[in-house]
Amino acid sequence: MALGSLNDLYRDKVILDHCRNPRNSAVLDLPDVSCEAINPFCGDEIRFQINLDDSDRVREVGFQGEGCAINQAAGSIVSEALNGLTLTDVLDLSKKFSRIMEASLPKDVVVADKEAINLGELSALYKVREFPVRVKCALLVWSALDSGISTLA
Amino acid sequence: MALGSLNDLYRDKVILDHCRNPRNSAVLDLPDVSCEAINPFCGDEIRFQINLDDSDRVREVGFQGEGCAINQAAGSIVSEALNGLTLTDVLDLSKKFSRIMEASLPKDVVVADKEAINLGELSALYKVREFPVRVKCALLVWSALDSGISTLA
Amino acid sequence: MLDVQKIRNDFPILGREVNGHPLVYMDNAATTQKPRQVIQALVDYYENFNANVHRGVHTLSMEATDMYEDARKKVAKFINAGDPDTVIWTRNASESLNLVAYSWARENVESGENIVLTPMEHHSNLVPWQELTREKNAAIRYIPLDNEGVLDLSDIDSIIDDRTALVSVVHMSNALGTVNPIKKLCDLAHARGAKFLVDGAQSVPHMVVDVKEIDCDFMAFSGHKMMGPTGIGCLYAKKDVLEGMKPFLTGGEMVLEVSYEKASWADLPMKFEAGTPNIADAIALGVAVDYLEDIGMANIDEYERDLTGYALNKFIDVEEEGGKLFGPRNPDQRGGIISFDTPDIHPHDLGTLLDQMGIAVRTGHHCAMPLVRSLGVAATSRASFYVYNTKKEVDVLIEGILEAMRYFRDGVR
């Protein structure tokens, strides 16, 4: 009935999979980077631990979170997407993702639509754009990472 | 032209006369009662000095004021109207006058219209009612008297 | 009896569709909708009377002043304040509460004293006191709750004591729906020499509230939660209390005389109203009060009680699916607020799904973060009613919740 009309956000295979089986949920001891963020408006919480390899690339990630499905899926998807990136890469990806999610001028949206396709599993989160209020649920992971990494520098 | 339509407030003989020749303007030394009031909204000021006779009735009044014509006329008229009254009479007159000037329910206005006729020269001030914003100009004298007399008690 | 259809027709927004469904607006504890009479009052004012108040001798200013002060009289009468000068215009209940914290408490609460609150206070009746007590080295004490979210007064005599400066209590909790025994608490506070403040943000819009009968020293509430516009709220306080307080915001017309060195203060209520007030919205709040009184506050209360009873019954269906209701079960102890948790589906996801069906509920901590945490959740879903809601809408809500739970179970979890 009513929900027949719902956009397929909550039916997306990738999101479903990550919600049901969150990846990298173990807490890492003594990580190189550790960070968290909370969204005071909804009480969502996210925590990351990151270990780097010899060439300063992400080798291992721990992710734990509480909150809505979008926040959970985002944390799990991102925990995988970080693999092999330098911390600078992570910040760049964060910027890019936020830009894509928050594009509002028509010409920016066209660009965002295109860029979103090439984000691997992260693309699934692009659907959240149709629920603007929920975009911040998909962005909370990134503010955790941004703040954690920038305190290092 | 335009002012042809003006209500005859500023043309009233009594008001004209008191404005042109304010009564009792001399300051009394060492008065029995001394009081003042200011209207912060317009800067109007009023000062009274009162001397009483042996039977505690008003014998002599000094009145000085600054401000608009209505305030001036009211001060002068009232300075005469006090003669022979006890301080209690003054407070009663003050109450009565305020009630008359501020009557707003239709039935109260009918009563006020009637009572206003019997106030001697004070009746002239009743015309101010047609300019509700200016009513407080006619009442400032009374707040001076009220406060001065009640601090005595 | 109350003709809900007629009332609904006065609310233009209720004719709106959301996501292809008729709007079912159940976020009334956050803010209520406005009848066209209130909207029209704004139009009338700006099209015919707009002028600054209190200072002008010209006609518009005089008319605007009369309308503005009439609105104050209406509100004063509405809560039975007696003297209209005891009603101070603020932006909202939050500003009213801060006004008390800054102007009264700063001067009257001393080191070692305490302020008594309940655990279900809205942040606006909590954070100002945290700041104040920290500054003054005073303490906050909380009256405990039982597990239905009802105040437990068994130990009240050791909580409100001779060192209590203020007892400040929400009349109806926006997070639980609980209605507190305000009169009793007020008497207890006064018996110990403490002042008593009622946060009436959720009660004044929904029931007969009589400040004289309660005998409270302060009451705060918001216009936008009682069919009035945003941007206007009230602080009621007893006259002698207000007279003893120093001003809060200064400047504009709240003075009697100003020199380059110092100022003296105008009489009540202007002493507490610095700068050009929110004239239009005060007038429109007066019209909202007219509207509420036309229906009758007792009728509104009765109608909402019935609707809430109906909803609580219906909610059993959700409970059978694992849903959990917060707040008292007994309809006599609560107002028209249904706050709940649903298994397996986070409130935000539920909110999004209900919104897809045109149903507006609130999800989150409802500005009562510590309370919601103490319930063991980070957020709840909350449906809150007003006199324009119907049993049919309650049906749609309950069906929607069940549908969303099923949908989610089949999918995400």
Added chain:
Amino acid sequence: MLDVQKIRNDFPILGREVNGHPLVYMDNAATTQKPRQVIQALVDYYENFNANVHRGVHTLSMEATDMYEDARKKVAKFINAGDPDTVIWTRNASESLNLVAYSWARENVESGENIVLTPMEHHSNLVPWQELTREKNAAIRYIPLDNEGVLDLSDIDSIIDDRTALVSVVHMSNALGTVNPIKKLCDLAHARGAKFLVDGAQSVPHMVVDVKEIDCDFMAFSGHKMMGPTGIGCLYAKKDVLEGMKPFLTGGEMVLEVSYEKASWADLPMKFEAGTPNIADAIALGVAVDYLEDIGMANIDEYERDLTGYALNKFIDVEEEGGKLFGPRNPDQRGGIISFDTPDIHPHDLGTLLDQMGIAVRTGHHCAMPLVRSLGVAATSRASFYVYNTKKEVDVLIEGILEAMRYFRDGVR
């Protein structure tokens, strides 16, 4: 060029009669009239979008939040603030000024320091500093005026000194019309390490105001004086200054986290916006800004300058009858405010007589009591223009003043 008749048609109230005459509204420094676009924005909001902002996942709340934050962006762009988060919503300029006094000055002004003002400050930019300096045992210093009501900066280096914490100056005086050299004063303040605050209540509505170019730390202004509704005003401040400030009002959504013991603060701008904001009026102020920008602030400035020049010329007729103009004669140093005294007729009597002719002017101390007293009068009469006033209306005003003076001379005096 600017089509005044077209503009006038947008203002419903300008079609009104007062005492049988077409309204000539010249009380714009007190508050301005509103175009139908602004009034309609209120209606649209309440009929279609009304919801509480920031907290809801439902459609109405989302739409309301977008509209509300868009309005902030518009205002930020209007004064060239850059980051919209540096624009804080308040009720009016007075609250903005008090916010700075409570949240910034309380923490930053120390005993022995001084705050520099001008003698032409509105009470709202005077009394808060009197209270603050008394509390802190600091001093107020005034930059002197010459006899035309223009700041005399000859001794400024001994007035603004190393112990100056804040220089707070009105951009355009509402009592004299004087426009002050804000940029220069700002540079002087900064050279001594003082913060600089602009009271823009009378300038932002009438000219291009660019906070970046001025480089001021704070600017306060009111929506109702710029075609917006009553009840909404703004405080602009530099971001780092705002970030360093503690909150003013607490509660509601201005928190990040709250426990029963303590709270932490939300980011800008919400840190300074406790409780449900004045959503509808903020949105409508955004529409007023659109309206002003459509006309163009430079065009408005030019038009009003021309009108004021015309009025100053015409005023010579009044001066020939003994009238006295306050404020600078030079049109480059003043805005569209004509403040004056008339011999033999008190401003209030003049105001009443002009009102009989449909002309709305303000009479009194214009919330600048010490200044007006220093002019040697207890009150002045003040006509203040906006872009919808015409030369024909100026003619009516001048004729009206002359008529009233004659009438009074023949009669009362």
